[in-house]
Amino acid sequence: MTIFHSAQRGSADNRVFGALVAGLDAEFGAGAGEALAQHYLDAEERDFLWDARIDERWLGTCEDEEDADAQHDRVAVIGRLQGTWYTAVSIVDGEGRAQGLIARRDWESERSAREAWSGLG
Template sequence: MTDWTDIGVAADRVLAGLVAGLELEFGRGAGEALAARFLEAEESDFVWEARMCERWLGAWEPQGDEALELDRVAVLGWLDGAWFAGVSIVDGEGRAHGLVARRECPSEREAREAYAALR
């Protein structure tokens, strides 16, 4: 039997679990502040994992002596209670290596429009 969960509910559940775990470790009230720092520090990974849609935009031009072949990928998703559209830098194994841009949007419609406009 397959269990389907709305992406917004799933993303909210992950963040709630992160906050709860941090509160267990560091005390009540610390969880939300620490979770915000985790989100900021690991933004590219969270955005990539929270995506609902993705669209290849082209190759990423390496910066310096990078030997990896990376791609620019447009993403649309829901994270921390908000819709977003952005551009992630991803390797051939599907691992995020960076985030070029991320725009939070007040509605799914606006996020989809922003996603469609990404080049």
């Protein structure tokens, strides 16, 4: 069974990146956000890709070898971050938080990304 779910539609790209830059500006001073943002994106990639997703599709459960009681799911996501379309497969916990990133690929257009996303599984 395949489950589709529309995540936050619209300006997720601008919302996620804008919030990051604004927070960094507030913490480190005006203008610092742009300079530091890429470092934070690289370090926390799984979270930013999850937050900037436009659509998600459940792929199935996955076993946690370290914690047999933990419930994790594999979820295919599509989104746009910093003007680039991406598809990814994320590991998500029972609370809906990204816990891992299995794969990510960038695309030149929304159409290419959607075609790839529909085939993830």
